[in-house]
Amino acid sequence: MLYTSLLPIILALAVASFFLGQRRAERVAQAAGGLRQLHSLPSHYGVFVALCCALPGFVVFLVWMACEEHVITAMVASGLPEALRNLPANELSLVINEIKNIAFGGFTAGGGNPAVEAAASSYLDHLHGLRNIVVAVAVVTCLLPGWWALGRIDKDLRARNLVEGMARVVLLGCATVAVLTTVGIVLSVVFEALRFFQSVSPSDFLFGLQWSPQIAMRADQVGSSGAFGAVPVFVGTFLIASIAMAVAIPVGLLSAIYLSEYAAPTLRSWAKPALEILAGIPTVVYGFFAALTVAPAIRDLGAMLGLSVASESALAAGLIMGVMIIPFVSSLSDDVIHAVPQSLRDGSLAMGATRFETIRHVVVPAALPGIVGSILLAISRAVGETMIVVMAAGLSANLSVNPLAAVTTVTVQIVTLLVGDQEFDSPKTLAAFALGLLLFFFTLILNFIALRVVRRYREHYE
Template identity: 55%
Template sequence: MNSPLLFAVLLILTLMSYWFGIKRSLNVVGGPAHKKELACLPEQFGLLTAMVCGLPALITLLIFNSAEQLVIEQLLTSTLPENIKSLSSIDLGLYLNNIRSLATTETPDALINSISNSNDSIVQVQHQAALTLQALYQQSTWLKTALVLIVAVVSVTLLVKQFSITFKARQKAEAIVSALLVASSAIAILTTLGIVVSVLFESIQFFKSVAPSDFMFGTQWSPQTAMRVDQVAGSGSFGAVPLFAGTMLITFIAMLLAVPVGLMIAIYLSQYASAKLRSFAKPMLEVLAGIPTVVYGFFAALTVAPVIRNMGEHFGLSVASESALAAGLVMGTMIIPFVSSLSEDAISAVPKALKEASLGMGATHSETVVKVLLPAALPGIVGAILLAISRAIGETMIVVMAAGMAANLTANPLDSVTTVTVQIVTLLTGDQEFDSPKTLAAFALGLMLFITTLGLNILALKVVRKYREQYE
C-alpha cells in the first residue's frame, strides 16, 4: 500500500492500541472493580500504548520514505549497461528521468510488448529498465508496509508484557512527550544551522572571486558579467552598499509610519476604546495583515506613486516614477497591524494592579499610560517593533513594483532604489549555474542580511533586558 494509505492504517492501529492498553491494564489488576489498585489510571496505560504503537512505526515510515528513492536509484543503476553507467552525472540523471517517466506512464504488459517487438537495443534497454524500476517500486512498497506494521505490533507486544500493578505508565508517557519536545527543539536548531552553513558555504565560494572589502564597501552594483573574454558585458561590480542603503531607507520610512500609528492604535484599543468597539476594530485592522503583498504593490504603483509624483511636481520637486517614499509608505501601512496587534496584547497583559495603583496615587489616565503601562509592556512592544522591522527588511513585491530595481546610492526618498531581497530574487530567477559570481552573489547578500537581522535581535534583547531590570 502507498504511504498515505499506510499512514491511515497506522492511525487506526494507534487508536485500537489505546483501547487495547486500557483493557490490558484492567486485566492485569483483575477487572474494572480493582482499577484503583493500579499505580496509574487505565487511560494513561492506553495513552502510553498508543504512543509506543504509533511513534516508532511513524519514525520507521519517515526514514524509509527518505531513503527509498536513493536506494532504488542505486539498485536500478547497478542493472544498467556499463556504457550508460559511465555517463556524466547530468546525462545519467536525464536518462534515469526518462526511465521514471516510462515506469509511471506505461503498464508492465505494454513495456514487455515494447521489449519483444522493438529491434532498437536502446529502446529495449530503456523499457527493460522501466520494467525493473516498477518491480523495485512494488517490492519497496511491500517491504515498507511489512516493516511498519511489524514495528508497530512488536512495540506494543513488548510494552504490554511489562504491565503490572506498579507499572508507572504516566511517567513513561511524560518522558516520551518530553523527548518529543526536545527533538522538536533540536530539529529547529539544526534547521537553522543547516541554513547558515549552506549560505555560508556558497558565500565563501563567492568571496573567492570577489574581495569581501569590495562587496561590503563598494558603491557600485552591476552583477552582469561576461560569459566570454571577447564579450562586451563588463567584469561586474558587486558593491552591496547601495542595496543595504536602499533597504534601510525604505525600512526607515515604513517604520516612521508603522511604529507611531501602530502604538497609538494599540494604546487606544487597550485603554480608551469600549469593549464593543475593540471587538470590531481589532479584527478589521488585522485584515490588513492578510492582504497579499502583491496587492499592496499594485496599490503603491498605481495609486500612491502617481499621487506622490503629482504632488512633487506641484511643488517643483523631481520625483521618480518609482520612489522609495511610495514603497515605504505602503509598506508601513502593511506593517501597522503587526505593531498594533502585538503591542495591544503586550499592554493588555500588564497587571491591572499597576494601573489601579497609579490612578490611586493621583496620576491621570494619560500619565499612567506613559509612565506605567508602556514601560511595563516595553519587552512586548520592542518585540513587536523588531518583528515589524524584520517584515520590512524581507519584503520584496512592494519594492519591485513601487521602488524599482535600480541600485542607486541615495538618501533621497524621492529617488528610485532597490533592496537586498529584490536583488536576491533577481539573481536567482530562471535557470542559473551556481558557479558564477553573479549567482553566488545572492548567497553573499543573504549572509549579510542574516548578520544584520541577528544584530538587530541582539540589540533588541539588550534593550529589553536593560529596561526590564530597571522596572523590576
C-alpha cells in the same frame, strides 16, 4: 497500493493496541481487586501499548522514505550494461533521470535505448518489491513491540511514567525538527554564499559602492564586467525601512495608546480587529496600490512643488509599507500597554498627574520592553518585505538616501536574481545567497538587540 496505506495501517494498529492495552489493564485490575490496585490509569497502559506499537513502525517508514531513492538508484545502476555504467558521473545521472522519467510515465527525451527501457521496468520492479518488503517489516516492527508491551502489563508496571517519558521524546523530536530546519536553511545559504565569495571578494561585496550584477558570457561582450558591491542595495533597504518605520511607529504607537487608554471597551473591541485587517491585506495588493496610485500622486505633487520625483520612489514604497506595518506595532503595543498593572496608573493619578502625564511618564515606560519588541518585529518585517518594493521602489541600485529617488532593496535584488532561467554556478545567481546571508545577519542582530532590551527592562515591574 499497499505502501501508500502504510501510515493508515500503523495508525489503525495503534488504535487497536490502545484498546487492547486498556482492556487488559482493566482485567488485570479486576483480578488484583479494583482499579486502585493499578499503578496507573487503564488509559495510560493503553497509550503505552499504542506508542510501543506505532513508534517503531513509524521510524521504519521514515528511514525508508529518507533512503528509498538512493537504494533503488544504486540497485538499478548496478544492473545497467557495462557501457552505461562506465559513463562519467554527470552523464550517468542524466541516464538515471531518463530511467525515472520512463518509469513514472513522464516526459522522455525519446531515443528509445532498449537498455534504458529495460532499466526503467526493473526500476519499477525494484520499487514495488522493496516497498512491499518495507510494509511487511513495518507491520512486524509494530506488532512485535506491541505484543511485548501487552504482555508486560501488570498492576505494578509504571505505565504513567513510561508514557510521560515517551511524550518527552516525541516533543523533543518535534523541537529538533524546527531547530534542524533552521540550521539547514542557514547552512545551505552559507555554502552557496561561500561559493559566491570564491569569485567575488568579501570586501568588494561588503564595501563596494556599485551594484550591477551581471557576468560576461563571452570575453568580448559589451558591459561584461559585473559589480557586486552590496552597499547601495542595503542603503536602499534601510532607506525604505526607515520611511516605513517613520510612518508605522508614531501612528501605530499612538493608536495603541488611544485604544488601550482612552477608547471605550466597545470601541476597542471592534477597532482593534479592524486595524489588524491591515495586516491581512495581501502585500501584492499594497504593491500595486503603491505603484499605481501613491507613486504617481507623489510624483505629481513633487512636480507641483518643482521637485523632480522618480515615478518609482522610495517614498511611495516606504509610506505604503509603513501602513502595512502599523498593525504589527499597534496590536502588540496595545496588548502590552493593556497589561500594565492598574495600580501603577492609580498611583500616578493619585499624585495629581493627568491622564496623559500618567501615560507618558508611567505607562509607556512600564510597557517599554513590549513596545520595543513590537517595533523590532516591525523592522524585521519591513526589511524582509518584498512585494511592495518590487512593484513600487524600482530596480536601479542608486546609492542615494534621497527618498524621492528610485532605489532598490535586498529582497528586490534577490527576486530579480533568481527569477527566470538560472545557472547556479555563476556569481550573478550566487550573489542572491550572499545578500540573503547578510540580510539574515542583520535581522539576527536586530533580534539580539531586542532580546537584550526586553531583558534589561523586564525586571522593572512585576
